[in-house]
Amino acid sequence: MKHFYFLLVFSIAFLFSGCKKEVVFKDYTLQGAVFGTTYKITYLHATTNYQKSIDSLFLKMNSSLSTYIPTSDISRINNGDASVVVDAYFMEVLEKSKQIFLETDGFFDPTVGNLVNAWGFGPKKESINLTAAQLKEQMQFVGLDKVKLVGNKISKESPEIYLDFNSIAKGFGIDVVARFLDSKEIENYLVEIGGEIRTNGLKKNKQPWVIKLVDPIASYDSSGFKNINLSNKSMATSGNYRKFRISDTGKKYVHTINPKTGDASESNLLSVSVIAALDCADVDAYATAFMAMGLEKTKVFLLKNLHLEVILLFTNTEGNLSEYTNYTFKN
Numbered sequence: 001m002k003h004f005y006f007l008l009v010f011s012i013a014f015l016f017s018g019c020k021k022e023v024v025f026k027d028y029t030l031q032g033a034v035f036g037t038t039y040k041i042t043y044l045h046a047t048t049n050y051q052k053s054i055d056s057l058f059l060k061m062n063s064s065l066s067t068y069i070p071t072s073d074i075s076r077i078n079n080g081d082a083s084v085v086v087d088a089y090f091m092e093v094l095e096k097s098k099q100i101f102l103e104t105d106g107f108f109d110p111t112v113g114n115l116v117n118a119w120g121f122g123p124k125k126e127s128i129n130l131t132a133a134q135l136k137e138q139m140q141f142v143g144l145d146k147v148k149l150v151g152n153k154i155s156k157e158s159p160e161i162y163l164d165f166n167s168i169a170k171g172f173g174i175d176v177v178a179r180f181l182d183s184k185e186i187e188n189y190l191v192e193i194g195g196e197i198r199t200n201g202l203k204k205n206k207q208p209w210v211i212k213l214v215d216p217i218a219s220y221d222s223s224g225f226k227n228i229n230l231s232n233k234s235m236a237t238s239g240n241y242r243k244f245r246i247s248d249t250g251k252k253y254v255h256t257i258n259p260k261t262g263d264a265s266e267s268n269l270l271s272v273s274v275i276a277a278l279d280c281a282d283v284d285a286y287a288t289a290f291m292a293m294g295l296e297k298t299k300v301f302l303l304k305n306l307h308l309e310v311i312l313l314f315t316n317t318e319g320n321l322s323e324y325t326n327y328t329f330k331n
Contacts, residue, residue, distance in 0.1 A: 023047055027204070034058045035170055036068070037194030043181055044188040044204065050180070057176050064089045065165050065172075067113070078113070080159045085152050093165050093172055093281070094149060100285040101144040104301070108289035109259035111142050113164030116257055135262045142259055171236050171284025174198045178280075190230075191280075198234040198280040211235070213273070213311070226329055234280035238287035239271035239313075256291040269295045271313040275327060278307075295324070302326060 030041045030051045041054065064087050066072045076084050086094075100108045115138050146157040154163075165172075174191045178198050181189050188201035190209050199209040212225035228235070238256065257263070272290040274283040286308060290298040295314050302308060309327040316322040 030054065035062075035066075035166075035173060035193060037170070039173075039191075039193045041177060041192070042190045042203075043186045044201075046184070046186050048184070050184070054177055054180065057180060058173065060087075061089055061169070061173055061176060065093060065169055067164055067166065074163055074165065077154050077156075078162050082153065082155075084154065086149075086154060089172075089176070090154075091149060091152070093168060094147070094154075096172070096279075096281050097165065097168060097285065098144055100282065100289065103305075104286070104289040104293070106143070106259055107292045107297075108167070108285045109142060109144050110163050110165050110167065111144050111147060111161055112257040112259050112262075113162035114138050114141050114160065115262050116164055117162065139262045142262065167238075167288040168281050168285045170194050170196045171198075171234070171280035171282070174234070174280040196234075196236045196280055196284055197230055199230050200232060202231060228275065228327070228329070230275070233275055233277050234283045235273060235275045236280060236284040236287045237271065237273040238284075238291045256288065258292050260292075267294050268315045269298070269312060270315065270321075271311075272298070273311040275309040275311075276307055283308075299324065 025045045025047060027044045028042070028046055028049055030039075030049070032039055032051070032055060034055075035058075039058075043050075062069055062072065064073045067074055067078065069075060073084050073086055073090055077086075097108070097110050118134070118138055141158055141160045141162065146161055147163065148155045170193045174193050174196055175198065177191045178189070178200065181191075182200070188203065190197065190199045190203070197211060203209050208229045208231040210227050210229050213228055214225060269291060272287045274287045274290070276283050276286075290301070290310070290312070293301065295312060298310070298312065302310060310325060311327055312324040314322055314324065
């Protein structure tokens with residue numbers, strides 16, 4: 001009888017082990033909308049579609065950092081609510097912003113939010129014809145050194161200071177997704193939000209993650225693109241050639257605000273792409289800072305920061321489109 005019972009238990013165990021579901025590894029490409037733009041995430045050799053989990057991360061980020069959502073933490077802080085307890089996302093973005101604010105001598109500064117609005121590029125559609133007096137009034141509320149984290153709350157020297165992390169948020173969102181994929185032990189992925197990119201590992205057939213960048217000046221191949229190897233790197237681009245406004249007097253204003261002067265006038269630097277083995281939030285912030293710095297100051301900065309590679313598009317003294325780069329292109 002004992003022998004029969006043993007055989008029965010063994011048979012049932014064998015039956016269940018034989019029915020165990022086989023693990024299937026697949027390559028996934030997820031797409032959707034976030035931060036007023038689109039995202040595309042490709043990850044390889046995984047067992048799960050993480051679309052819902054990633055969308056949930058984006059929702060949490062928006063509830064913390066979006067100036068376009070009236071109930072978000074940053075919107076409440078901008079409206080003078082000093083009781084807001086900020087989350088880890090807010091703390092990290094503020095810390096990174098302060099780091100790059102110092103490194104760039106204030107050319108990256110998320111407190112230009114009032115000026116972004118005043119020039120007509122933010123959630124508040126205001127004037128794009130600021131007088132000298134109005135500009136001076138707004139400038140007293142600019143300076144990230146006037147914002148501090150006290151415990152888990154934000155302290156501002158003046159309630160009128162308006163924080164705007166949109167110039168770093170896309171890159172940070174990419175980093176949040178990258179960390180999530182790392183936590184799932186996914187080794188090979190590319191995360192793109194609105195043109196900003198971060199990769200890890202290799203793509204199929206152990207080939208590097210190579211992206212094609214439109215080359216408006218010269219062609220490295222017949223299709224008019226440059227090939228950029230982004231394996232284990234991040235890339236962000238900032239430019240004024242698409243997002244601008246024309247005033248009633250016909251003057252052109254661009255969305256990149258110079259934190260030193262409050263000016264929104266167009267410079268000869270049209271586009272900046274930054275490539276580095278850093279978090280995408282960092283290169284996103286550097287790209288914004290370089291647009292505010294202008295061509296010559298950016299060149300000087302790069303001499304002291306050799307870990308950053310750039311592609312700068314600008315108009316030369318003859319009015320023609322030119323390029324400055326320290327990136328080595330490969331066919």
